[in-house]
Amino acid sequence: xxxxxxxxxxxxxxxxxxxxxxxxxxxxxxxxxxxxxxxxxxxxxxxxxxxxxxxxxxxxxxxxxxxxxxxxxxxxxxxxxxxxxxxxxxxxxxxxxxxxxxxxxxxxxxxxxxxxxxxxxxxxxxxxxxxxxxxxxxxxxxxxxxxxxxxxxxxxxxxxxxxxxxxxxxxxxxxxxxxxxxxxxxxxxxxxxxxxxxxxxxxxxxxxxx
Numbered sequence: 089x090x091x092x093x094x095x096x097x098x099x100x101x102x103x104x105x106x107x108x109x110x111x112x113x114x115x116x117x118x119x120x121x122x123x124x125x126x127x128x129x130x131x132x133x134x135x136x137x138x139x140x141x142x143x144x145x146x147x148x149x150x151x152x153x154x155x156x157x158x159x160x161x162x163x164x165x166x167x168x169x170x171x172x173x174x175x176x177x178x179x180x181x182x183x184x185x186x187x188x189x190x191x192x193x194x195x196x197x198x199x200x201x202x203x204x205x206x207x208x209x210x211x212x213x214x215x216x217x218x219x220x221x222x223x224x225x226x227x228x229x230x231x232x233x234x235x236x237x238x239x240x241x242x243x244x245x246x247x248x249x250x251x252x253x254x255x256x257x258x259x260x261x262x263x264x265x266x267x268x269x270x271x272x273x274x275x276x277x278x279x280x281x282x283x284x285x286x287x288x289x290x291x292x293x294x295x296x297x298x
Contacts, residue, residue, distance in 0.1 A: 171277040176284040180260045186284035187257035202234045205251040210260025213239035242269045252278040258285025
């Protein structure tokens with residue numbers, strides 16, 4: 089059986105086509121292995137490799153002033169919604185008891201004790217009297233802790249911070265005191281103001297001062 093001559097092997101260093109194709113076939117031209125390409129020369133008038141462009145410094149003349157809207161100056165931010173007001177009719181003698189019942193209902197409904205501030209226009213609440221017997225510092229420290237119902241009279245109400253619910257017991261005192269306390273209590277109440285006392289007196293004050 090006649091032997092078929094083997095095709096000569098092509099080394100990587102060989103360039104161009106083979107001089108004599110084997111078996112009558114046209115030998116493909118080996119492709120050179122691509123190596124690192126030299127950097128292309130920059131074209132005239134064009135930059136070389138791209139670099140980060142520094143931010144453009146705008147001059148005052150480049151800044152276009154904003155045109156005022158049709159409504160003129162910006163409107164002030166919307167004020168918080170006024171608290172809901174509930175009136176509990178009671179005499180001066182029964183106003184403190186009515187306030188206590190209101191506090192109990194608030195706590196039973198899920199209100200946290202620290203959400204409630206009670207203000208009296210006449211005699212102090214017994215809790216306030218008791219705590220003040222230990223000194224002003226101890227009394228106001230409990231106010232600042234904010235974890236329990238806090239009781240204050242008309243003289244102390246201006247120092248008390250706002251709370252979600254304020255309960256006012258109009259349990260006596262001059263009419264001028266109630267007239268001063270009710271608007272203050274309205275400002276301190278975040279969501280609900282409950283006033284226990286004479287409806288006619290309360291309505292006259294709230295209608296004029298709130």
